[in-house]
Amino acid sequence: MDYCRREQLPISVQCYPFTHDSQSCSAIKKRGYSLPIPPTIPYLVPPSIPSQEPYIQIIEEPTNKIIRFRYECEGRTAGSIVGMSSTPTKKTYPTIKICNYNGPVVVVITCVTVDQPYLQHPHKLIERGETNNSRFGSFVKRLRPDQRILELQFGIQCVKRSDVRHSLLQRQQRNIDPFNVGFDHLNNLALINLYQLRLCYQAYIKVDNNYVSLDPVVSSPIYGKSNELTITRLCCGFSKMSGGDEIIMLCDKVSKNDIRIRFFETNDEGDVVWEADATFQNQDVYKQMAIVFRTPRYRNPEVRHIVQVQLQLVRPSDGATSEPRPFEYYPNPAVLEHVDNLVNNNNEPLDLVISSSISEKEPISDVLLAKNHLKTKHTLHHYYEQHCQHQRF
Template structure:
């Protein structure tokens, strides 16, 4: 007897995380198509799933959900072929691999968020049964994930079997993400015990989605130590400057300067700026010199 293996959904081509501009309905033009992660000018790809251990009729519902778990319905809508009321519904007859070449993301205006969620509620598309409440913030509005729900026929041929939904990697609105660039800092060294105040000038950032990372690398390129500067939303000036305090180095009692790296870090997509050097200094460098000299004469 052949053992039955339960069907499941896997994503075999993720959507590209960056490069797509979310568009508003009032812009009056196509929202474009979400490219696949490996898409190129020579060979275009699109988000694609596979229903493992199944070949035959199926219904696939694709919708936008929030980035963080538990994933909630996102007010942004999918538009394009096979899309209605913000979701895409595809009926397949005899295949296990389904690609989505005509999906675009249409922004919900802030004042239209509830209306969009009510529309989603009317068609009962809530993949993880998390409800239709949404935290309205610039960080949440600038990123979505695609959620793929697959429905299969039961023994009688009726489409009643629901597979576990899967979510894609985050898709970020191109217009909301700038390249991270450090333009200038007022100091590039500080005490090993941390707490030094540093002013940094940078290209435009989102105060709710930015960090300042310090790290040290081994010779093989692996990270030996990392920590983050301390600051609050009030320490970000007009999205172009940050005042922060340096973190404590992994050894507060160093007896010589240690070079580490400092860079901007965006938590939502793990993007970073080019690193710059930062030097951790002993509390009293002169003390180390005296001790070394005395040790030299003692040894003689």
């Protein structure tokens, strides 16, 4: 029974459909490779295989220690998964080898569930400082003709529970399904364990003008921290640029001696461009369920428009973090005083002041929004949108 899988891979290597094709199998046999009967259940580590058959061999498994998965909003800072034999003095990483084959190889790695059947897992693989190899949650690498061993240095980017469906739908649309088990788990997302997964290794070897898939192999389980911190509610989601505003946070199971509140800002590439900690004392942590803190000063307190940042809880002892929450910084009161003078001196209606300020290239709508806080937020945005149809900054 022929079992090899044939595929003409696109240049972008974005989808990986599998089909049985006897012509491709014949092409492999002509090159001197023999084909075994396929196993009925995918195996974790290749069993004893005759030396002439190409296959994927796991040389170094990922660590069995609990690691921390990173959120997307934390930027491309996911630490690399270390290998099982890694030590503080000598780092190792998950490593695979393509055995008994010489020629072009495309390696594809995705996250799958721990238990069989190996379903696609919503979490993503991300390479630090690299964008070309990470696509739709998978890691794709073209090996050089003389390269047979691949050491993998990437991290795991966790997907929020609310984004699990979208992540899986992306894989389904691109037919990323190594074991052809489908996506029925889309109908029962609550059963997906977000803190356990395996790595699935695939390799495509080139035979004539076609790419043929070797049997996929999965790694040992990888475990993420399940005792993540949680922010339940904030009494206020904004602060002035100079900081110092008092805010009450409701949270869950925090230790007053082992907790930080981190504010941070990222750019369009996901890199952290600013971060600072809120200030509070041990006595400001109430029964592990609430923290009263003061906001840190923004990096440029003279900014005269709203700045979107994020905040999260951080546990220094193990590096655990909560899911980040959005937060806004507004212009300082000195800017608001300037607006008051502008309104009082001109003695004009609010909409005329906004119109005049826009023409003078002053972000007055943001300033007024800061002054009136949430009560008139929607009204001011309405004024701003109306006038900006005719005048732009």
